[in-house]
Amino acid sequence: MKKYNSIAIVGTQWGDEGKGKITNYFASRADYVVRYQGGGNAGHSIIYNNERFGLHLLPSGIFNTNVKNVLSNGVVIDLKGLLNEIEGLKKAGIVDISLFISDRAHIVFPYHKEIDALQEENRKSTIGTTKQGIGPAYTDKVARIGIRIIDLYDDDYLKEKLQENIEEKNRIFKAMKIDKKIDFEETYKFALEAREKIKHYVVDSSLLVFKALEKRKKVLFEGAQGILLCLDHGTYPFVTSSSPTSSSIPLNVGIPSYSISQTIGVTKAYVTRVGKGAFPTEFENEISKKIREVGKEYGTTTGRARRIGWFDVTLIKHAKRVSGLTGISITLLDVLTGIKELKIGINYTIGEHILESIPASERIYNDVKVNYVILPGWNENISKVKSFYDLPKNAKKYLEAIENYTGVPVVQFSVGPKKEQTINIENIW
Ligand code: GDP
Ligand code: IMO
Ligand code: MG
Numbered sequence: 001m002k003k004y005n006s007i008a009i010v011g012t013q014w015g016d017e018g019k020g021k022i023t024n025y026f027a028s029r030a031d032y033v034v035r036y037q038g039g040g041n042a043g044h045s046i047i048y049n050n051e052r053f054g055l056h057l058l059p060s061g062i063f064n065t066n067v068k069n070v071l072s073n074g075v076v077i078d079l080k081g082l083l084n085e086i087e088g089l090k091k092a093g094i095v096d097i098s099l100f101i102s103d104r105a106h107i108v109f110p111y112h113k114e115i116d117a118l119q120e121e122n123r124k125s126t127i128g129t130t131k132q133g134i135g136p137a138y139t140d141k142v143a144r145i146g147i148r149i150i151d152l153y154d155d156d157y158l159k160e161k162l163q164e165n166i167e168e169k170n171r172i173f174k175a176m177k178i179d180k181k182i183d184f185e186e187t188y189k190f191a192l193e194a195r196e197k198i199k200h201y202v203v204d205s206s207l208l209v210f211k212a213l214e215k216r217k218k219v220l221f222e223g224a225q226g227i228l229l230c231l232d233h234g235t236y237p238f239v240t241s242s243s244p245t246s247s248s249i250p251l252n253v254g255i256p257s258y259s260i261s262q263t264i265g266v267t268k269a270y271v272t273r274v275g276k277g278a279f280p281t282e283f284e285n286e287i288s289k290k291i292r293e294v295g296k297e298y299g300t301t302t303g304r305a306r307r308i309g310w311f312d313v314t315l316i317k318h319a320k321r322v323s324g325l326t327g328i329s330i331t332l333l334d335v336l337t338g339i340k341e342l343k344i345g346i347n348y349t350i351g352e353h354i355l356e357s358i359p360a361s362e363r364i365y366n367d368v369k370v371n372y373v374i375l376p377g378w379n380e381n382i383s384k385v386k387s388f389y390d391l392p393k394n395a396k397k398y399l400e401a402i403e404n405y406t407g408v409p410v411v412q413f414s415v416g417p418k419k420e421q422t423i424n425i426e427n428i429w
Pocket of ligand 1: 011015016017018019020021042043044045046047294295296300331332333334335414415416417418421
């Protein structure tokens with residue numbers, strides 16, 4: 001079997017684990033960074049030249065001029081959002097953008113976002129989506145009525161498909177007595193303008209990435225969201241509409257199943273969640289408020305306050321099984337400084353029964369009881385440490401406990417939002 005030079009970066013919890021920061025860290029040594037799923041729902045914060053950038057669609061390799069950044073077939077692309085993002089970077093002086101967009105990627109049109117918002121408004125139990133049109137765009141893809149990047153360059157086909165789609169959406173609005181009408185001419189005009197602006201980025205990205213792997217180029221696959229938000233293996237229905245697992249990469253990029261050499265699970269030193277859904281280790285008190293403020297736990301895409309919970313071992317065991325993890329990178333360890341006692345949820349029980357995995361039913365999951373171990377915290381400022389050995393004793397013990405309970409080696413940790421605040425325990429690349 002071929003051994004390619006690739007790493008998948010996946011979030012192991014409910015998103016916002018610091019994937020952007022870690023991808024940007026590895027990107028300085030990479031040739032390619034490939035986003036393989038999701039769309040503008042992602043919000044990846046990166047500090048570059050002391051400035052904070054929030055990337056939604058652009059891969060986190062974009063700050064490295066030597067890196068080729070790819071949006072593969074599995075991504076859904078909001079053209080307006082993408083063009084705004086490119087413009088924003090250019091305004092900040094980042095003009096040398098090396099971007100490749102799959103000709104097979106599906107497009108998120110403004111109507112997908114409007115439908116997303118309307119669906120949320122009309123749901124008895126809301127999901128708490130980012131309203132970026134993700135669900136409706138993937139729905140159209142699965143229903144085989146989606147419009148792909150390649151379709152932008154076939155006038156007759158584009159016109160016919162867009163007209164058909166818009167008429168269908170308008171019929172649904174009318175039937176549901178929703179006072180909304182999507183304007184075909186406006187949408188079509190925008191599509192024609194956007195296609196000119198992106199045409200030099202469009203490629204067969206499956207071929208591009210495959211050739212790169214074959215040439216033993218260093219390829220990073222950047223996940224969006226987290227394993228627990230996976231459409232198949234997450235906490236359904238409070239999930240996103242794609243699969244962030246590393247097992248979804250071959251399909252979502254168009255490369256062989258043996259393409260992933262390592263999978264690094266980016267894992268917060270505690271847990272956060274935005275939007276609705278069960279969250280067994282969630283707590284709300286002075287400590288969670290402190291974590292929220294110190295960790296700046298507010299959504300990059302929506303600005304919503306993130307819910308806070310203690311470290312949950314069962315989530316990582318789940319991620320290890322459904323996605324495969326060769327190592328974990330613990331982020332935001334510095335945020336726990338000054339907390340007297342740190343809790344780690346080691347398993348779940350229902351009644352007398354210890355669970356081996358996460359229940360499929362959200363209702364049952366809501367009722368699990370978490371068993372915790374309590375570890376002593378530390379007070380020393382760790383934001384400048386340069387090695388595992390520099391950490392205070394109790395911080396070392398915390399990382400060791402995570403490794404022992406999850407059964408996954410902690411290969412890296414992070415003590416601040418900057419790239420330099422990333423410490424390898426093992427040599428990864
Ligand atoms: P992503 O969606 O997984 O890329 O994560 P987000 O960017 O949405 O959220 C992670 C947040 O934590 C961002 O504000 C990062 O700047 C910040 N961050 C990442 N790593 C660290 C760390 O080790 N310490 C601290 N204090 N902040 C971090
Ligand atoms: P990154 O890549 C955290 C959540 C939403 C909602 C659910 C469905 O920054 O980690 P969607 O808009 O995808 O239909 O929303 O998924 N969600 C995220 N939560 N981080 C993300 O991305 C998320 N992307 C979607 O809050 O609960
Ligand atoms: Mg995020």
